[in-house]
Structures are given as structure tokens and as C-alpha cells.
Amino acid sequence: MRVALHTKVRADRIEAYEAAHREVPEELTAAIRAGGVTSWTIWRSGTDLFHLLDCADYAQLLASLEKLPVNIAWQARMAELLDVVHDYSADGAEAGLPVVWEL
Structure with a gap:
């Protein structure tokens, strides 16, 4: 499955x-x-970050990473950099951007 996400980096x-x-x-x-x-x-476009993931199951991916110490440390580092x-x-499994159009 493809998942598109939008995050923002601090300027x-x-x-x-x-x-x-x-x-x-x-390790991550x-x-x-x-x-x-x-x-x-x-x-990246300005401060907007657009992610595109190809994965088997996005909800399962999040569950596998959520409590992983290396991911927790990485997310703490990212929290200092992101808005x-x-x-x-x-709930994050529902955060993907909706598809509007495909060719």
C-alpha cells in the first residue's frame, strides 16, 4: 500500500x-x-514535508515502531525539529493524505 503524509519542519x-x-x-x-x-x-517545499511510503500494512508498521527504543529516540529528536x-x-494510521487523483 502507498501512504502519503504531510509534516512540517520548523523554519x-x-x-x-x-x-x-x-x-x-x-537500527531504525x-x-x-x-x-x-x-x-x-x-x-521538502519550504517548511512542508511530504512523505511517500510503500508498505505492506501502515497500521502494523506504526505498531511495530511505536514502542521501539530507537524509534522513540528518533521521534524525540524529530520533535525538536518539527512543528x-x-x-x-x-490514530496515526488514519493520518495519511487522501488520494484526490491518480493516473
């Missing part, structure tokens, strides 16, 4: 956000893959 933290993503912990990327993600891309964060709770 004064763009450089730190991009730097953080050049060094995502390997391994857990994301183990959770069924085959790809995850993030684009709108990625929601890893059960």
Missing part, C-alpha cells in the same frame, strides 16, 4: 532536519524495513 531547523536524515540510525532503517516498508521518500510530527500512535 529555523531545516538544516538540522536535513542533516539528521543524512545519518538515520541503521532496519526496523522500518522489517515493518514492511519497501520505500520511504521525503520531499507537525509523524504520529506513531494507533
